[in-house]
Amino acid sequence: MDFDFYLSTMWSVLKALPLTLEIWFFGIAFGLLIATGLTWMRASGYKLGEYFTRGYVFIFRGSPLLVQLYLIYFGLSQFDFVRHSPVLWPILRDPMYCTIVAMALNTAAYESEIFRGALRAVPVGQIEAAKAFGMSAFTRFRLVTLPIALRLALPAYSTEIILMTKATALASVVTIMEMMGTAQKIQHDTFRPIEVLTCAGVIYLLLNLSIARLFAWVEYRLSPHLRPPPEQSQQIKPVPEVL
Amino acid sequence: MSANVAAAAKSAPASGETPAISVKDLRKCFGDHEVLKGISLEAHKGDVISILGSSGSGKSTMLRCINLLETPDSGEVRVDGELIKMKQGRDGHQMPADIRQVERIRANLAMVFQSFNLWSHMTVLENLVAAPTHVLKRPRAECLEQAEALLKRVGIWERRNYYPPHMSGGQQQRAAIARALAMNPKVMLFDEPTSALDPELVGEVLRVMRSLAEEGRTMLVVTHEMGFARDVSSKVMFLHRGEVDSVGEPKEMFARPPTPQFKQFIANFNK
Numbered sequence: 001m002d003f004d005f006y007l008s009t010m011w012s013v014l015k016a017l018p019l020t021l022e023i024w025f026f027g028i029a030f031g032l033l034i035a036t037g038l039t040w041m042r043a044s045g046y047k048l049g050e051y052f053t054r055g056y057v058f059i060f061r062g063s064p065l066l067v068q069l070y071l072i073y074f075g076l077s078q079f080d081f082v083r084h085s086p087v088l089w090p091i092l093r094d095p096m097y098c099t100i101v102a103m104a105l106n107t108a109a110y111e112s113e114i115f116r117g118a119l120r121a122v123p124v125g126q127i128e129a130a131k132a133f134g135m136s137a138f139t140r141f142r143l144v145t146l147p148i149a150l151r152l153a154l155p156a157y158s159t160e161i162i163l164m165t166k167a168t169a170l171a172s173v174v175t176i177m178e179m180m181g182t183a184q185k186i187q188h189d190t191f192r193p194i195e196v197l198t199c200a201g202v203i204y205l206l207l208n209l210s211i212a213r214l215f216a217w218v219e220y221r222l223s224p225h226l227r228p229p230p231e232q233s234q235q236i237k238p239v240p241e242v243l
Numbered sequence: 244m245s246a247n248v249a250a251a252a253k254s255a256p257a258s259g260e261t262p263a264i265s266v267k268d269l270r271k272c273f274g275d276h277e278v279l280k281g282i283s284l285e286a287h288k289g290d291v292i293s294i295l296g297s298s299g300s301g302k303s304t305m306l307r308c309i310n311l312l313e314t315p316d317s318g319e320v321r322v323d324g325e326l327i328k329m330k331q332g333r334d335g336h337q338m339p340a341d342i343r344q345v346e347r348i349r350a351n352l353a354m355v356f357q358s359f360n361l362w363s364h365m366t367v368l369e370n371l372v373a374a375p376t377h378v379l380k381r382p383r384a385e386c387l388e389q390a391e392a393l394l395k396r397v398g399i400w401e402r403r404n405y406y407p408p409h410m411s412g413g414q415q416q417r418a419a420i421a422r423a424l425a426m427n428p429k430v431m432l433f434d435e436p437t438s439a440l441d442p443e444l445v446g447e448v449l450r451v452m453r454s455l456a457e458e459g460r461t462m463l464v465v466t467h468e469m470g471f472a473r474d475v476s477s478k479v480m481f482l483h484r485g486e487v488d489s490v491g492e493p494k495e496m497f498a499r500p501p502t503p504q505f506k507q508f509i510a511n512f513n514k
Binding site: 137 | 342346349350351358360361374422
């Protein structure tokens with residue numbers, strides 16, 4: 001094995017990690033914003049909002065992210081009004097922005113479904129108790145519905161975030177030299193796919209491992225009520241093996 | 244309505260005092276099924292009214308109509324003389340006209356549920372402090388102090404930092420009663436507070452309820468505890484198929500059941 005080559009490849013791919021993280025971060029941040037809006041529209045009880053979100057989820061969950069990315073990056077520039085728009089064109093001519101837009105739109109569809117399910121799973125009795133004590137709709141949501149729903153949504157949400165980490169690799173097809181793009185370039189230059197792709201794969205694995213651990217930690221912190229009561233937990237291992 | 248209702252109405256304090264709760268001709272349907280067929284009830288300050296009835300008689304629904312957890316189809320509910328304003332909704336059903344009014348009135352009618360419904364993500368202490376601080380806007384320190392005192396009173400102060408799932412049903416229900424007391428409510432509504440408990444845990448909850456009755460709290464108690472109804476309450480109301488079958492003074496009611504239905508009902512319990 002050529003350790004020097006492994007090391008130099010590892011280093012080159014790692015140098016592209018900040019770019020990967022940038023796409024990842026802005027993709028999930030904007031995705032979360034859109035998902036929150038969609039969830040709110042879905043839950044508002046207005047028929048129009050419900051149909052819109054249903055259609056949205058149908059389209060963005062039902063078609064490949066790659067197709068969406070191509071349509072946004074290559075497809076939209078076909079239209080004159082896009083190329084001449086002072087708002088749209090600066091965003092849509094930039095592959096980086098296009099990737100972030102595609103990822104945000106795509107993940108929002110999944111996340112809005114996760115949030116909808118979590119909101120519906122909040123036990124009715126918990127909300128009734130909040131009503132019976134005179135809490136307003138807003139206070140009820142803030143103190144009872146939201147904290148419980150967030151805990152319910154967290155496992156599925158963390159999975160979606162991990163899927164998004166892997167989806168950042170698609171940015172390489174629209175000329176962005178993030179980790180996957182960098183790896184491919186090295187591979188083309190050296191004709192050593194095994195070494196190069198293994199390096200990239202390992203970095204993605206470690207990245208997702210840390211994300212999974214982070215979410216497991218948050219989940220652990222948020223659910224003391226689902227663990228054994230204080231005096232019993234002294235006897236068993238205090239922090240369970242979570243991944 | 245039977246003659247007993249009229250008799251009970253006469254026995255109520257004749258003074259001009261406004262009743263704490265006054266319900267008139269309450270009706271409620273679920274689909275085609277008419278659950279409440281015109282129920283009236285008056286509770287004065289210090290009354291402890293046990294509401295009895297077999298399952299499906301509408302007793303829980305009636306209680307839930309008082310704090311608008313269910314919306315009655317017609318009839319009126321007054322709390323401390325204040326009428327809960329209703330309006331006609333777009334779907335033809337009644338709905339509360341002023342949700343702020345409903346929230347304000349609910350804050351005066353603390354409820355204890357059959358399945359406790361303590362907020363599971365909060366500790367016991369947080370459960371007791373949540374509504375007083377966020378609804379009544381009282382200072383947190385004062386609420387905490389009161390909460391600890393209430394938990395001592397119901398005997399679970401040692402568990403104040405526990406989460407509800409870590410406690411027995413009896414402890415959870417006592418915590419739920421303390422949570423209701425923390426609102427300094429004018430009237431307390433109990434919806435079958437002991438029905439979800441193991442038999443050996445019923446006693447600890449009933450003892451707390453008895454002490455509340457003794458200090459003169461106004462309570463409406465939907466229950467299957469005949470002992471509590473007979474010995475603790477000041478009035479017993481028996482619902483049968485969505486109607487008030489009989490109302491009366493407990494000793495009298497149990498000694499001489501005024502209607503065949505009530506006689507049948509208590510006979511089933513004594514088996």
